[in-house]
Amino acid sequence: MERRTFLKLAGAAAAGASVNAVAATLPWQRTARPADVVVIGAGAFGGWTALHLREMGHSVTLVDAYGPGNARATSGDETRQIRVGYGDREVYSRWVMRGMELWREREREFGRTLLSNAGRLQLATEFNAGLRASRDVFSRLKVDHEVMTAADMRRRWPQLEPGEMSAGLYEPGAMIVRAHQACVAVAEAASRKGVQLVAGRAQPGRPTGTALAQLALQGGGSLSGASYVFACGPWLPRLFPDLLDGKLLTPRREVYYFGTPAGDDRFNCPNLPVFSEASHYGFPSVDGKGVKVCPTRGDADADPDNDERIVTPHQVARSREYLARRFPGLKGQPVVETRVCQLENTADEHFLIQRHPGWSNVWIAGGGSGHGFKHGPVVGEYIAERVLGRRSDPELEALFRLKA
Numbered sequence: 001m002e003r004r005t006f007l008k009l010a011g012a013a014a015a016g017a018s019v020n021a022v023a024a025t026l027p028w029q030r031t032a033r034p035a036d037v038v039v040i041g042a043g044a045f046g047g048w049t050a051l052h053l054r055e056m057g058h059s060v061t062l063v064d065a066y067g068p069g070n071a072r073a074t075s076g077d078e079t080r081q082i083r084v085g086y087g088d089r090e091v092y093s094r095w096v097m098r099g100m101e102l103w104r105e106r107e108r109e110f111g112r113t114l115l116s117n118a119g120r121l122q123l124a125t126e127f128n129a130g131l132r133a134s135r136d137v138f139s140r141l142k143v144d145h146e147v148m149t150a151a152d153m154r155r156r157w158p159q160l161e162p163g164e165m166s167a168g169l170y171e172p173g174a175m176i177v178r179a180h181q182a183c184v185a186v187a188e189a190a191s192r193k194g195v196q197l198v199a200g201r202a203q204p205g206r207p208t209g210t211a212l213a214q215l216a217l218q219g220g221g222s223l224s225g226a227s228y229v230f231a232c233g234p235w236l237p238r239l240f241p242d243l244l245d246g247k248l249l250t251p252r253r254e255v256y257y258f259g260t261p262a263g264d265d266r267f268n269c270p271n272l273p274v275f276s277e278a279s280h281y282g283f284p285s286v287d288g289k290g291v292k293v294c295p296t297r298g299d300a301d302a303d304p305d306n307d308e309r310i311v312t313p314h315q316v317a318r319s320r321e322y323l324a325r326r327f328p329g330l331k332g333q334p335v336v337e338t339r340v341c342q343l344e345n346t347a348d349e350h351f352l353i354q355r356h357p358g359w360s361n362v363w364i365a366g367g368g369s370g371h372g373f374k375h376g377p378v379v380g381e382y383i384a385e386r387v388l389g390r391r392s393d394p395e396l397e398a399l400f401r402l403k404a
């Protein structure tokens, strides 16, 4: 079998793939032996699924068009938060509690610093239903938390000015995960354990009756497996338009990293927590990258392949104004880096994990809906068990089914 590096492949027009420097070290191929399962997409959902399937003893091919955690993918940013606070969606809080342990174990196994303890502060104008629901779940699950007034917040973080936000809920155990690095680490571990990595864009090929026989690779070639898991994030509606058009939405999101003043570590992790309120959320500076600020709104539909990742000046101005209000010490600081990303939202923001209605050996896994990354280690295991027919949990199956 021909083995080349991903870097060489990037030069080959047939591959139709670009590369990031870290993924270039992985042994990407253009083809693979038939496998028990072919996973399409090496983001948070697909990468962890491939790793778990392999660890459960199955032969696996993992194919990606642009590489794990690439700049177009939803998993591609520097950082993602891991928090138990989920309002009344306790099922996800429970998954996060298990996930936090798994993340720590995997961090040790991968030998990379992927996690930072940051804590997370939710702010609101009053102690509203969302905060109450999170607080109740924290109490039930015995998760450390603190209900705060504006005065408490000012005392704890003098660099933060809560303004009209008179209520706070603090989760000290919340973490930040280095998202891009984690995707690469998962693909590396998968490869080390025998997963075949293929660089290429896959399309469902010929169906045989009610099963899919193979995948066609753009530019030539094919891949085959007994089962297929399409974990293609915001690309899913493009692959399965009949099923997902209008049901999995891909709104564009802008992310800004604002510089911190020279020699001032008040805005670095862990001196400032992850912060979240109705209009914006953000992260303290991690690895000197700057304070990350993300507006929560914006409905323009994104094209993950072709959109230019250039931010809009009026949105930057709004976020700069927000930042100056909430963190007066950051007033006037420059934007030092930006990202433009897209969500992959289901109508109810629950994950989408189900068998394809027409093809018995095809699974669709995605719909992270702005909160999927942190669940990687748990959701990957869950998807692997569903595909292998080892898990039956009607409540979860109903939750993760595409709603009409």
Ligand SMILES: Cc1cc2nc3c(=O)[nH]c(=O)nc-3n(C[C@H](O)[C@H](O)[C@H](O)COP(=O)(O)OP(=O)(O)OC[C@H]3O[C@@H](n4cnc5c(N)ncnc54)[C@H](O)[C@@H]3O)c2cc1C
Binding pocket: 040, 041, 042, 043, 044, 045, 046, 047, 063, 064, 065, 066, 067, 068, 069, 070, 072, 073, 074, 075, 076, 079, 080, 081, 082, 200, 201, 202, 203, 231, 232, 233, 234, 235, 239, 253, 255, 294, 341, 342, 343, 365, 366, 367, 368, 369, 370, 371, 372, 373, 374, 375
């Ligand atoms: C701005 C923003 C902030 C977020 N913050 C958080 C957070 O703090 N915490 C959290 O837990 N979650 C967060 N999320 C959500 C989380 O990032 C996503 O739910 C998760 O990364 C989705 O992963 P995925 O594997 O489904 O998709 P992706 O990461 O997009 O992966 C899909 C992969 O499939 C590949 N692909 C697509 N089509 C093909 C094809 N035909 N052939 C081969 N490969 C293909 C792509 O190249 C890509 O690598 C956030 C999302 C956004 C946009």
